[in-house]
Amino acid sequence: MRKKVIAGNWKMNKVLAEAEQFVQEVVKTDPTDQDVEAIVCAPFPFLVPLVEQTKNTSVKIAAQNMHFAENGAFTGEVSPVMLKDLGVTHVVIGHSERREHFAETDETVNKKTHAAFDHELTPIVCVGETLDQREANETMNHIEKQIRAGLKDLTEEQITKTIVAYEPIWAIGTGKTASSSDANEVCQHIRTVIEKLSSKETANQVVIQYGGSVKPANVDELLAQSDIDGALVGGASLEAESFIQLVEAGKK
Protein backbone atom coordinates (compact mmCIF):
# COMPACT_ATOMS: atom_id res chain seq x y z
CA MET A 1 0.00 0.00 0.00
CA ARG A 2 1.11 3.54 -0.73
CA LYS A 3 1.76 5.86 2.19
CA LYS A 4 -0.29 9.02 2.54
CA VAL A 5 1.83 12.16 2.29
CA ILE A 6 0.51 15.47 3.62
CA ALA A 7 2.62 18.48 2.66
CA GLY A 8 1.97 22.01 3.89
CA ASN A 9 3.10 24.61 1.38
CA TRP A 10 3.38 27.87 3.28
CA LYS A 11 4.22 29.84 0.13
CA MET A 12 5.52 33.34 1.04
CA ASN A 13 4.05 33.51 4.53
CA LYS A 14 5.21 33.70 8.16
CA VAL A 15 8.22 35.16 9.93
CA LEU A 16 10.78 32.98 11.67
CA ALA A 17 9.22 33.00 15.14
CA GLU A 18 5.86 31.92 13.67
CA ALA A 19 7.50 29.18 11.64
CA GLU A 20 9.31 27.82 14.70
CA GLN A 21 6.18 27.98 16.84
CA PHE A 22 4.24 26.04 14.20
CA VAL A 23 6.86 23.31 13.92
CA GLN A 24 7.16 23.05 17.68
CA GLU A 25 3.43 22.33 17.93
CA VAL A 26 3.51 19.77 15.13
CA VAL A 27 6.54 17.98 16.54
CA LYS A 28 4.99 17.91 20.01
CA THR A 29 1.80 16.33 18.67
CA ASP A 30 3.69 13.97 16.35
CA PRO A 31 0.67 13.27 14.12
CA THR A 32 2.47 10.85 11.80
CA ASP A 33 2.61 7.06 11.90
CA GLN A 34 3.73 4.31 9.55
CA ASP A 35 0.86 5.17 7.15
CA VAL A 36 1.28 8.93 6.89
CA GLU A 37 4.16 11.32 6.34
CA ALA A 38 4.16 15.07 7.15
CA ILE A 39 6.21 17.59 5.18
CA VAL A 40 6.52 21.32 5.75
CA CYS A 41 7.46 23.29 2.61
CA ALA A 42 9.02 26.42 4.04
CA PRO A 43 10.58 29.60 2.61
CA PHE A 44 14.38 29.39 2.20
CA PRO A 45 15.33 31.56 5.22
CA PHE A 46 13.57 29.17 7.61
CA LEU A 47 15.09 25.93 6.34
CA VAL A 48 18.13 25.79 8.63
CA PRO A 49 16.29 26.31 11.94
CA LEU A 50 13.38 24.08 10.92
CA VAL A 51 15.66 21.22 9.89
CA GLU A 52 17.35 21.55 13.27
CA GLN A 53 13.99 21.57 15.08
CA THR A 54 12.77 18.45 13.30
CA LYS A 55 15.95 16.41 13.77
CA ASN A 56 15.07 12.99 15.22
CA THR A 57 11.37 13.57 14.50
CA SER A 58 9.23 12.22 11.68
CA VAL A 59 8.47 15.67 10.23
CA LYS A 60 10.30 16.43 6.99
CA ILE A 61 11.31 19.86 5.68
CA ALA A 62 11.00 20.79 2.01
CA ALA A 63 12.04 23.77 -0.08
CA GLN A 64 9.43 25.37 -2.35
CA ASN A 65 11.75 25.65 -5.35
CA MET A 66 15.39 25.41 -6.37
CA HIS A 67 17.66 25.98 -9.37
CA PHE A 68 18.79 22.94 -11.37
CA ALA A 69 22.48 23.90 -11.44
CA GLU A 70 24.84 22.80 -8.67
CA ASN A 71 26.38 26.28 -8.36
CA GLY A 72 27.28 29.27 -10.48
CA ALA A 73 26.42 32.82 -11.46
CA PHE A 74 22.68 32.70 -10.74
CA THR A 75 22.09 35.61 -8.37
CA GLY A 76 19.25 35.01 -5.95
CA GLU A 77 18.97 31.27 -6.63
CA VAL A 78 19.42 28.25 -4.36
CA SER A 79 20.98 25.00 -5.57
CA PRO A 80 20.17 21.35 -4.86
CA VAL A 81 23.63 20.96 -3.34
CA MET A 82 22.81 23.66 -0.79
CA LEU A 83 19.46 22.10 0.10
CA LYS A 84 20.93 18.63 0.53
CA ASP A 85 23.73 20.01 2.65
CA LEU A 86 21.20 21.62 5.01
CA GLY A 87 19.31 18.38 5.59
CA VAL A 88 16.28 19.29 3.49
CA THR A 89 14.64 16.10 2.18
CA HIS A 90 12.03 17.25 -0.37
CA VAL A 91 11.61 20.05 -2.90
CA VAL A 92 8.48 21.34 -4.63
CA ILE A 93 9.04 21.65 -8.37
CA GLY A 94 6.90 23.39 -10.97
CA HIS A 95 4.23 24.81 -8.69
CA SER A 96 1.69 26.65 -10.84
CA GLU A 97 2.61 29.93 -9.15
CA ARG A 98 6.20 29.47 -10.29
CA ARG A 99 5.05 28.52 -13.78
CA GLU A 100 2.82 31.62 -13.90
CA HIS A 101 5.02 34.25 -12.24
CA PHE A 102 8.59 32.98 -12.61
CA ALA A 103 8.75 31.52 -16.10
CA GLU A 104 8.96 27.90 -14.97
CA THR A 105 8.46 25.62 -17.97
CA ASP A 106 8.05 21.87 -18.45
CA GLU A 107 11.69 21.86 -19.53
CA THR A 108 12.99 23.52 -16.35
CA VAL A 109 10.70 21.29 -14.30
CA ASN A 110 12.37 18.27 -15.89
CA LYS A 111 15.88 19.66 -15.30
CA LYS A 112 15.05 20.38 -11.67
CA THR A 113 13.52 16.93 -11.17
CA HIS A 114 16.72 15.30 -12.46
CA ALA A 115 18.80 17.64 -10.29
CA ALA A 116 16.75 16.68 -7.24
CA PHE A 117 17.48 12.98 -7.78
CA ASP A 118 21.14 13.69 -8.52
CA HIS A 119 21.34 15.14 -5.00
CA GLU A 120 19.08 12.67 -3.21
CA LEU A 121 16.20 15.08 -2.75
CA THR A 122 12.64 13.87 -3.30
CA PRO A 123 10.84 16.05 -5.86
CA ILE A 124 7.17 16.97 -5.47
CA VAL A 125 6.33 17.65 -9.11
CA CYS A 126 3.24 19.83 -9.58
CA VAL A 127 0.86 19.68 -12.53
CA GLY A 128 -2.56 21.20 -13.11
CA GLU A 129 -4.88 22.80 -15.62
CA THR A 130 -6.38 26.29 -15.83
CA LEU A 131 -10.13 26.88 -15.75
CA ASP A 132 -10.08 27.62 -19.50
CA GLN A 133 -8.38 24.31 -20.19
CA ARG A 134 -10.89 22.46 -18.03
CA GLU A 135 -13.83 24.13 -19.74
CA ALA A 136 -12.36 23.34 -23.16
CA ASN A 137 -12.06 19.67 -22.18
CA GLU A 138 -8.28 19.84 -22.42
CA THR A 139 -7.49 18.74 -18.86
CA MET A 140 -6.39 15.19 -19.61
CA ASN A 141 -4.20 16.14 -22.60
CA HIS A 142 -2.59 19.00 -20.72
CA ILE A 143 -1.83 16.86 -17.68
CA GLU A 144 -0.41 14.09 -19.87
CA LYS A 145 1.88 16.62 -21.56
CA GLN A 146 3.08 18.00 -18.22
CA ILE A 147 3.74 14.53 -16.78
CA ARG A 148 5.54 13.25 -19.88
CA ALA A 149 7.74 16.37 -20.04
CA GLY A 150 8.32 16.69 -16.30
CA LEU A 151 9.32 13.05 -15.75
CA LYS A 152 11.18 12.67 -19.06
CA ASP A 153 14.20 10.35 -18.94
CA LEU A 154 13.85 9.42 -15.28
CA THR A 155 14.69 5.82 -14.40
CA GLU A 156 11.91 3.59 -13.13
CA GLU A 157 13.45 3.73 -9.68
CA GLN A 158 13.38 7.53 -9.76
CA ILE A 159 9.79 7.55 -10.99
CA THR A 160 8.82 5.29 -8.08
CA LYS A 161 10.24 7.85 -5.65
CA THR A 162 8.69 10.91 -7.31
CA ILE A 163 5.73 12.55 -5.60
CA VAL A 164 3.29 14.06 -8.09
CA ALA A 165 0.92 16.81 -6.95
CA TYR A 166 -2.19 17.40 -9.04
CA GLU A 167 -3.30 20.97 -8.39
CA PRO A 168 -6.01 22.34 -10.67
CA ILE A 169 -5.09 26.02 -10.89
CA TRP A 170 -8.72 27.17 -10.59
CA ALA A 171 -8.94 25.46 -7.19
CA ILE A 172 -5.85 27.04 -5.64
CA GLY A 173 -6.64 29.61 -2.97
CA THR A 174 -10.15 30.07 -4.35
CA GLY A 175 -12.08 27.91 -1.90
CA LYS A 176 -13.20 25.86 -4.92
CA THR A 177 -12.19 22.23 -4.60
CA ALA A 178 -12.40 19.78 -7.46
CA SER A 179 -15.04 17.21 -6.53
CA SER A 180 -13.32 14.19 -5.04
CA SER A 181 -14.36 12.05 -8.00
CA ASP A 182 -13.11 14.61 -10.57
CA ALA A 183 -9.82 14.92 -8.68
CA ASN A 184 -9.52 11.15 -8.52
CA GLU A 185 -10.21 10.81 -12.22
CA VAL A 186 -7.27 13.08 -13.04
CA CYS A 187 -5.03 11.30 -10.50
CA GLN A 188 -5.95 7.96 -12.13
CA HIS A 189 -5.08 9.47 -15.49
CA ILE A 190 -1.70 10.59 -14.11
CA ARG A 191 -1.07 7.02 -12.94
CA THR A 192 -1.97 5.67 -16.38
CA VAL A 193 0.41 8.10 -18.08
CA ILE A 194 3.17 7.13 -15.63
CA GLU A 195 2.45 3.48 -16.40
CA LYS A 196 3.04 4.20 -20.09
CA LEU A 197 6.39 5.80 -19.18
CA SER A 198 7.42 2.94 -16.91
CA SER A 199 5.41 -0.10 -15.82
CA LYS A 200 2.25 -0.90 -13.91
CA GLU A 201 4.27 -1.92 -10.89
CA THR A 202 6.15 1.38 -10.85
CA ALA A 203 3.02 3.48 -11.46
CA ASN A 204 1.28 1.75 -8.57
CA GLN A 205 3.97 2.90 -6.17
CA VAL A 206 3.93 6.59 -7.07
CA VAL A 207 2.40 8.88 -4.46
CA ILE A 208 -0.05 11.27 -6.12
CA GLN A 209 -1.30 14.19 -4.05
CA TYR A 210 -4.25 16.46 -4.69
CA GLY A 211 -3.96 20.18 -3.97
CA GLY A 212 -6.40 23.08 -4.18
CA SER A 213 -8.39 24.38 -1.19
CA VAL A 214 -7.83 21.20 0.83
CA LYS A 215 -8.94 21.67 4.43
CA PRO A 216 -9.93 19.52 7.41
CA ALA A 217 -13.58 19.60 6.26
CA ASN A 218 -12.91 18.00 2.85
CA VAL A 219 -9.70 16.02 3.33
CA ASP A 220 -11.35 12.74 4.39
CA GLU A 221 -13.41 12.50 1.23
CA LEU A 222 -10.41 13.29 -0.97
CA LEU A 223 -8.11 10.80 0.76
CA ALA A 224 -10.78 8.09 0.53
CA GLN A 225 -10.39 8.08 -3.27
CA SER A 226 -8.52 5.20 -4.88
CA ASP A 227 -5.72 7.25 -6.45
CA ILE A 228 -5.33 10.23 -4.12
CA ASP A 229 -2.45 9.48 -1.76
CA GLY A 230 -2.14 12.74 0.07
CA ALA A 231 -2.48 16.48 -0.20
CA LEU A 232 -0.41 19.54 -0.98
CA VAL A 233 -2.03 22.22 1.13
CA GLY A 234 -1.64 26.00 1.07
CA GLY A 235 -3.99 28.11 3.19
CA ALA A 236 -5.07 25.37 5.59
CA SER A 237 -1.45 24.48 6.34
CA LEU A 238 -0.68 27.85 7.91
CA GLU A 239 -2.18 27.02 11.30
CA ALA A 240 -0.57 24.14 13.19
CA GLU A 241 -3.91 22.88 14.46
CA SER A 242 -5.42 22.49 11.02
CA PHE A 243 -2.20 21.03 9.56
CA ILE A 244 -2.16 18.45 12.37
CA GLN A 245 -5.78 17.56 11.61
CA LEU A 246 -4.91 17.08 7.94
CA VAL A 247 -2.02 14.77 8.81
CA GLU A 248 -4.20 12.83 11.24
CA ALA A 249 -6.72 12.33 8.42
CA GLY A 250 -4.05 10.41 6.53
CA LYS A 251 -4.04 7.69 9.17
CA LYS A 252 -7.61 6.55 8.51
Ligand SMILES: O=C(CO)COP(=O)(O)O
Ligand atom coordinates in the same frame (compact mmCIF):
# COMPACT_ATOMS: atom_id res chain seq x y z
O1 LIG B 1 -1.19 25.73 -4.12
C1 LIG B 1 -1.54 25.02 -3.19
C2 LIG B 1 -0.58 24.18 -2.47
O2 LIG B 1 0.63 24.10 -3.15
C3 LIG B 1 -2.95 24.99 -2.74
O3 LIG B 1 -3.21 26.16 -2.05
P1 LIG B 1 -4.58 26.27 -1.23
O4 LIG B 1 -4.66 25.06 -0.35
O5 LIG B 1 -4.47 27.55 -0.47
O6 LIG B 1 -5.68 26.27 -2.26
